[in-house]
Structure formats: C-alpha cells, structure tokens
Amino acid sequence: MTTTLNKSEGKVLIKGNYAIANAAVIAGCQCYFGYPITPQSEIGEFMSGKMQELGRAYVSAESELGAINMTIGACSTGVKAMTSSSSCAISLMQEGISYACSDELPVVIVSVMRGGPGLGNIYPSQGDYEQAVIGGGNGDYRIIVLAPGTVQECVDLTYKTFYLAHKYRMPAMLLADGLLGQMMEPCLFGDYPYPEVDNSEWMLTGAKNRHRRVIRSYAPLAEDQCVFLNKLFNKYKVLEENEVMYDEYMVDDADIVVMSFGSMGRNVKSAVKACREKGLKVGAFRPLTLFPFPNRKIEELSHSAKKILVTEINMGQMLRDVRLAVNGRIPVEFLGKPVGSMIDIEDIVKKIESMIEV
C-alpha cells in the first residue's frame, strides 16, 4: 500500500495493519522504530513512507532490541513514539519493556501475534496472551494491554493505547493477531479523540532553567526499590479501578457466558446468536483491556451465570485469569485450538450444547 491515507472522510475498506499504522499517525505518533516480521510488516512499510512525508522520524532498526530501545529513547523526550512486532520478536523486546516500566515511559508497542513457540508459523494465533499480560521481562511490572477484535477496534484501541500510555506514564500494548492484521474491513478514522497529556514535568529536554532530570531504573538501595514498586502497583490499582473495558452481548439472563478476546470474539458472537435462535440462554463476554483485566465483572457474571466457556486460539491462557476471577464458584470450561483459523461457529455451538446437556 503506497497510500496517502491519513485522515479520511467516511468509511474506508482497509487492512488491520494499515488501520493500526494510520491510526497511530492520526494519534500524533512522532517516531516509529521497527524491524520487519510477518504478519505485521505492513505497519513498518506504511510508516516508512508516511513519517517521512510528514517530517516525522522513522528508523529501520537493526533489531527489535534496537527498535524498543529507540522507542524508549524517543519517549524519554515526551513525544509519542511506537514500535511494532510479532511473537518471537516481541520476545526480544522483553528486556526493553521491563526497563520502560521501570523508567515509567509511555512506550507504545503493537504486537500482531503469530504461531509459536519458537519460530512457529505465520498463521493467526493468540498464543501470546501471557507474553503480553504477564510478560517475559524481569521484575514485578505490568503493562496496559488492549485487544481489538475488529479493524474498527484496531483504530479505536490504537488511539486509546497512546492515550493510556501517556495518561499513566507506562508502556501500553495493542495486542492484535495475524487474522486482524491481514483482514480488510470498513472502518472510520475520525480525529484522535483524547486530550493531549502534559509530559512537561518529567520529559528530557536539556536542563534549561530547571534542575536536570535522570530517567533511571537503577535502585541500589532495597528501601528505594520498595518505595518505587509500591508506587508502581498503586498506579496499577488506579488502572483497575478506572480503565477496564469489555464488550458484552446478552449476558444478563445467560446461563452460559462464552468468553474470548480479540478476533476470536467474532465467531463467539455468531455462536451465541445461533444458540439464542435455538432458545438457549447464552451470552458473550470479551475483555477489551487484558490488563487491567475485568475481574470484578467476571466475578459478577459468576454469580448470575451457571457455567462459563472460555474460547481462545491457544492452549488456554486467558482461561487462567477467568478461573482466578471466578474463584471456583461455577465450572469454567475451555474450547481451544493451538493455531490457525478461528474456532468454527458450529464447534462452539456444539460445545455449548454439550455443557447444557450435562
């Protein structure tokens, strides 16, 4: 796509990866750093042309280590900056993500999942839920993780990712998958809908007319590290209070709630519709924020529903978080698939019916 898309009037038909990239440009992303990897290479390709056209910064990084650390460097000056990658290469960024948490920098990372572990393959997968939500970097930290399920949500949640990263001054990840990255859907860009966050209290600009600032993670004294981590985790508490987002569909009277995240939510909704047509009381629930996770809402659902079914294109990762929130009150079953396409609607319906029969 040698597109000149930036702002558009009305809906456009566009691939998920381009939608993410264009939304980042509209959000005011000043610097993009990246290294190619399928299935997200279109993001870097779009950015290489667009950022130069707009006089913003683009660097073809020598590696994902380089890319994440360039993003950290750019963010330290208060600008909006991002990198994007996929699965095995997000692994390479884990060190940087841990540092960015410790540095309290609004680094935006787009992760378009492919199959794993190892090199795996380029088929759609949701096998990096844990990589995103729990993380593979060292130390106690969390990052904000948003999971779109449609191309329109790719746009809306890219805006939100930039906003939350800056509002809370911490790394935030948009977690998409190969299916979303590669599919085309109509979507609307509009304007960046959030206020600009004032970073002037902490950003590095050169110590002119003020004391110098050091952004560092080194905390040689244990007491200092305790103070810092308590502060960090208080911030996470505020996030859990205020920023949880989810999509629910006919859950109020549902005996069975089917939970999924990202693109898997599409077939789940279709399956729920099919079940309702058969007169079965089934609803769908899909977290949009994987961190902060909608623990409280799921706990509520565990009081109103009789059973929960979790469906993912992995071996059961969000499953664990759902079970923690349900805390044993009702059965939580799993329908998964290691990698490939979404689970078929008929298979989800069949699974739901089997749960009702028991």
Add this chain to the structure above:
Amino acid sequence: MATQVFKVPDIMIDGFKFGFCPGCDHGVAMRLVAECLDELNLQENTICASAIGCSVCIYDYINVDTIEAPHGRAIAEATGVKRAKPDKFVFTYQGDGDFASIGLAESMHAALRGEKISAICINNTNYGMTGGQLGPTTMVGQVTTTSPTGRNLEYYGYPMKIAEQFALCDGVAFSARVSLDTVPNIRKAKAAIKKAFEYQIKGLGFSFVEILSSCPTNWRMTPQKAHDRVRDEMMKVFVPGVYKDILESKQV
C-alpha cells in the same frame, strides 16, 4: 591580580566525589567530557544516554538530563532521543563491553546510518564492574577471571580494534583513539572529545572516541603500574590516533 587557571568544570555536580577505584581513568575521562561540554556551552541542551558497568555512574557526576539505558542499548536510546529531538546535543558514555560486545549491532548500525550523536567508549580490556572478566578488547595473553591462563586464540579468538572498525563505517564523521597515560596524551584526548562533539553540532555524522583506560583493581596492579601497562602494552596494539576525520579526509 590573581588569575584562576584551574577549576572544577561548572557542569560537574556540586560536591561530587568520584567513587572509582584509585588509579582508575574513568574520573579523568568524565572530567574531560565535562570540560568539553562546558567549553561548548552545552549543559542546557544536552541529553546523555548512560550505559551499564562502571560508566553508568556518569549521572552521579555530570549535571545533564540523562536516560539510563539497558546494557548495550545506550546508542539505540541515544538514537531515539536524537530522532525525536534533532536540535538536542546527544552523547553516550560507555565501556568497551557495552559499546562493542553486547551493543555492537546498535553501535555499528548507528554509525552506518550516520546518526548525529557522539559516543565515548572506555577501553580497559576487561569487564570492570563485574570483577575483571574477559571482554571484546582483552589482549592476547591477558589473564582475566575468565581467561585464567591468558587470552589464547584457540579458546577466545582476537580482541577488537574499535576505533579502526568504526572508521570504516561511511556514516562516521570522526573516529579516534586516545590515551590518558600522560599529561600530553590527556590534552590530546580532550581535543579529540571536543572535536567529536563539534562534529555532532555541525551535523557531520556519527562521532566516536575510544579512550584507553587503566583498571588497576582488576588488573591487580598499582595505579602507576597500570598506567605503565596502558603505555607499554595497550598502546602498542590499540594505537592512539585519528582514524577518520571527514573534514581532514583522513581515512584508514
């Protein structure tokens, strides 16, 4: 009337005390960096990317905005800073392990891209902070805690000549190696650092100074012996000089 001929650079943090081992050259090197920043009036416009190892301490001594990078990633973070804010003066201060081993890809590609940043690299032929292990510049035959019988080629291969290697990168405007073993050489070192900084200000490309430094504690030597080693051994292999200067058209 009395004239002040020597003073602590203004940019040094008030009341600082170097915490380096006796005889270590980090203090001299940092002071030279400070003097150059002062003389070029850069304090208010500088962002430093510090590294990991003994060099991380630079923010305890030099009073500029600083971001502390993970090991080997100072050049990447400096790249991000400079790309985001091209009007800022951006430099790194790293050890040879940080710059030329774990961070070699970041360093070399920034040099090839001609990033308009300056890198100062301390070469003390070992990993100092962790207790003197073999690094990318450990000399053939040198005993370290991980080369107990000396660096032999069969097990360890050759050390890297950093200033020469980087002079080969087309994006490099200035690449030099200096030594701090004598007062005249310290003067030359300062001139090289200043030139590197000036080349960034002029937007000429990536500028680099490798500083040969003593590490008496890990070398198990007195400060005097350590400086003798810099002169008698290191400078014979790591020969000081300007390896690239695009304004002088000097190239290897």
